[in-house]
Amino acid sequence: MDKYCTGCGVLLQDENVYQEGYTTDMANDICQRCFRMKNYGEYQVSTKSNEEYIEILKSINETKDLVLYLVDLLNLDKDIHFIRQYIQNKVILVLNKRDVLPKSIKDEKLIQYMKDSGIDYEDIVVISTEKNYNIDLLLTTIKKYQTTRRVYVVGHTNVGKSSLINKLLKNYSNNPNSLTISPLPSTTLNKIEIDLSDTLTLIDTPGLVDRENIINYVDFASLKKINPKKEIKPKTFQIRKGQCIVIDEFARIDYIEGEKNSFTVFASNHLKIKKYNASRCMLLKDKKKTSYDVGYHEDVVINGLGFIKIVSKAKVDLYTDVNVGSYVRRSLI
Ligand SMILES: Nc1nc2c(ncn2[C@@H]2O[C@H](COP(=O)(O)OP(=O)(O)OP(=O)(O)O)[C@@H](O)[C@H]2O)c(=O)[nH]1
Ligand SMILES: [Mg+2]
DSSP: OOOBOTTTOOBOBSSOTTSTTBOSOTTOSSOHHHHHHHHHOOOOOOOOOHHHHHHHHHHHHTSOOEEEEEEEGGGOOTTTTTTGGGOOSOEEEEEEOGGGSOTTSOHHHHHHHHHHTTOOOSEEEEOBTTTTBSHHHHHHHHHHHOOSSEEEEEEBTTSSHHHHHHHHHHHHOOOOOOOOOOSSSOOOOSOEEEESSSSOEEEEOOOBOOTTOGGGSSOHHHHHHHSOOSOOOOEEEEEOTTEEEEETTTEEEEEEEOSSEEEEEEEOTTSOEEEEEGGGOOTTTTSEEEEEEEOTTEEEEETTTEEEEEOSOEEEEEEEOTTOOEEEEEOOO
């Protein structure tokens, strides 16, 4: 009989050590990859194709089940509507990782921002899985909108889907299982059903992969530096054209044209962020250059790294790794 890993959902097998789902002993409940991640923090990248994820979304669309659409507040994807186009189900939009944004920002402001983004949902809940913030509220909201026993958790990779299910299990059930979580993308490899109670089964899914996210292109030491663990202390710079800001070894933004301005960087506190005179600074000039015309109160977002809030109109040149994506949006904060 087929047996699936309780950590990541992959089909277990004991024949090929190089293939997904390998375990030394079929009596085990988890694969070797999950065992290593859970016990030694040894992370092994596994890339999933988005075609497979779209098939999962389509299968959800064939049900009447409620969907939790989880997003990471620091890394809101440019394509927030992508997932919604495949699922007509009722959706609760869940804004996770509240803890990394400054406390001074009101939840209502984040909720209003999402309302204005035009995505269709029943309700919006701001949570922090890490800090156990609003998890009770989320459960109440799930119960309010649930029409069947099953509730799916979807979203991009790394937004904290499996962490949230683990938190719900810990808070409200005696179910001893725990899903594998990690700071790398594509930790969960398949759908996994978990019973929270007699009336609620949560279904974890792998995430939609953002190939342009910086976390795909850095080593583990850099990943730890980039991934904020604590509340971000934003760094504000009064800036004139001809100056630039360098974000550690990962990005540089040059102020090309515009009035005296203010740039605020929201990124992990572990990153070195400094202002330079652009003509005398050669740092990161060999990276990919993207030019943006930024409007009044807009953010330049660097996928997976954070964002720069710009107050007045500006022409900027952004330098990043060739694979890393970026975009401009109206200011989140
Ligand atoms: N700061 C913070 N980190 C969180 C929170 N929730 C999850 N994380 C972290 O986010 C990372 C990804 O968590 P996972 O639960 O593996 O994310 P996922 O969405 O299941 O990812 P995939 O299975 O790869 O699609 C881990 O490093 C978690 O510790 C949160 O509320 N705050
Ligand atoms: Mg997961």
